[in-house]
Amino acid sequence: MIGSSGKEKYILLIIMASIVILAIVINEEQEEQEDIIIPSEILDCDYCTFNYRTPFTLAYTYVQPDGNRVVEGKLDILNAKKITKKLDGEPEWVVAAPSNNGSIWAVVLDDGTVDAFELSDGVIVERNVSPSRIHPDSPPILMIKEGEAFLLAPGLWNESLFTHPIVLTGSGRTVFIDSTGDLVFRVNDKEFSRLKVDALPDARLLVDEKERIMLLTGPTEKYDHGILGDNIEASSITIVDTITKPNISTVISIPEGNVIEGIAPIWTDLDGDGSREIIVTLSYEEEGARLVVLDENGNLLAEGRAAGSGYMWRHQIAVAPFGPDGEKRIADVLTPHIGGIVELYKWKGDELTITSSLSGYSSHLAGSANLDMAIAGNFDEDENTELLVPLQNYEELAVLEENNDGIQVVDELELDGRVNTNTAAVSYGYDRFAIGIGTDNNTLTIWY
Numbered sequence: 001m002i003g004s005s006g007k008e009k010y011i012l013l014i015i016m017a018s019i020v021i022l023a024i025v026i027n028e029e030q031e032e033q034e035d036i037i038i039p040s041e042i043l044d045c046d047y048c049t050f051n052y053r054t055p056f057t058l059a060y061t062y063v064q065p066d067g068n069r070v071v072e073g074k075l076d077i078l079n080a081k082k083i084t085k086k087l088d089g090e091p092e093w094v095v096a097a098p099s100n101n102g103s104i105w106a107v108v109l110d111d112g113t114v115d116a117f118e119l120s121d122g123v124i125v126e127r128n129v130s131p132s133r134i135h136p137d138s139p140p141i142l143m144i145k146e147g148e149a150f151l152l153a154p155g156l157w158n159e160s161l162f163t164h165p166i167v168l169t170g171s172g173r174t175v176f177i178d179s180t181g182d183l184v185f186r187v188n189d190k191e192f193s194r195l196k197v198d199a200l201p202d203a204r205l206l207v208d209e210k211e212r213i214m215l216l217t218g219p220t221e222k223y224d225h226g227i228l229g230d231n232i233e234a235s236s237i238t239i240v241d242t243i244t245k246p247n248i249s250t251v252i253s254i255p256e257g258n259v260i261e262g263i264a265p266i267w268t269d270l271d272g273d274g275s276r277e278i279i280v281t282l283s284y285e286e287e288g289a290r291l292v293v294l295d296e297n298g299n300l301l302a303e304g305r306a307a308g309s310g311y312m313w314r315h316q317i318a319v320a321p322f323g324p325d326g327e328k329r330i331a332d333v334l335t336p337h338i339g340g341i342v343e344l345y346k347w348k349g350d351e352l353t354i355t356s357s358l359s360g361y362s363s364h365l366a367g368s369a370n371l372d373m374a375i376a377g378n379f380d381e382d383e384n385t386e387l388l389v390p391l392q393n394y395e396e397l398a399v400l401e402e403n404n405d406g407i408q409v410v411d412e413l414e415l416d417g418r419v420n421t422n423t424a425a426v427s428y429g430y431d432r433f434a435i436g437i438g439t440d441n442n443t444l445t446i447w448y
Helices: 004-035 040-044
Strands: 057-059 070-074 082-086 091-098 103-109 114-120 123-126 141-145 148-152 174-177 183-187 190-195 213-220 233-241 247-253 258-260 266-268 277-284 288-294 300-303 314-320 329-334 341-348 351-359 375-378 386-390 396-403 406-414 419-428 432-439 443-447
Touching: 057 091, 070 314, 070 419, 091 141, 091 432, 091 443, 103 141, 103 148, 103 419, 103 432, 103 443, 114 443, 233 277, 266 314, 277 314, 288 314, 288 329, 288 351, 300 341, 314 375, 314 386, 329 351, 351 396, 351 406, 375 419, 375 432
Parallel strands: 070 375, 091 419, 300 351
Antiparallel strands: 057 141, 070 432, 082 443, 091 103, 103 114, 114 123, 141 148, 174 183, 183 190, 213 233, 233 247, 233 258, 258 277, 266 277, 277 288, 288 300, 314 329, 329 341, 341 351, 375 386, 386 396, 396 406, 419 432, 432 443
């Protein structure tokens, strides 16, 4: 039995503990509220009221608008010039686009501040970009129009903060996923159309040459791997026609028990027949991840072998002519956080078969929404396509090439810190390109 004074002390302790718990809860709620504050700079939305008859250029973290991380042109990276720029904070995202004088680079820091530069004739100078601050969880798109630089970022119209708007070059319509999962079309400051697609909150909006849009839809939490930063994955793929009035043309549902573990397909012509195929990573609790190829009606054309057990992920990277004689391959990284095996696949019949593999690499930081660390391109003196991918320590980049003996290491590039951003790429004159990457040492390094 507790005495009266003991009871009072006991009650007092309970009250004090309750106050502490309440303070913690309130503080956490405040932090959550602070995390979703939209920077006031976005509200100006300088790109929203353009005359779209004037040409503009868009640059994506995933290189191509169809989700294929392949850069066009050539960069002999072993002999390329290199410049390193100290940043005002830790970089999260990098995007780059060609300019009249060279290339413009925008770096989103961990507090949402944007550092922007122009690289011209080996000299890097600061540039203005609008807005000068975005939400740090929002992947940016860089727009260059009439020499001015703009970032397309959410925050003006109740968009999802975990992806970005796009602009259709033919119509000038701004398209975005809103916080309810709708796909919204706007012309200048007016809503033009709205489709209830039930989008994945962090789905990237892919676009083809007909200005059709593809995105992942049908959010589900039935596969709680969480390696991409949340437990929400997609259960369907939606294709939207945008010519005249936007409409949903196709919804592809995946087999029961599977999820699409990613934020976007690769939407490209894999077999050279003039029609695009859809490549996604399907994950299943008992067997883990496998690559599949679908047609635009959702028919299964080919699939690769499963990883072997649940929560083993495959990160699809690119479709490119990686083969010794220029054959198209699909590149992925199996379990990029555990051993990291680069795999190259060929499509034959109804199977995706691994032609070669090499361990020791990574294309993703666990828990991150950045799936754009590795890219494909011509990174040496020959005419072959290579894969540029970080090593497992994230302190070096490797150039990998497939020949008749398998995947070979062309070279490795040491960084001045750990990779912390996507690998940005920009193609410009004379069939050349440059790449840039940010590190946790608050630097941006550009090879050009």
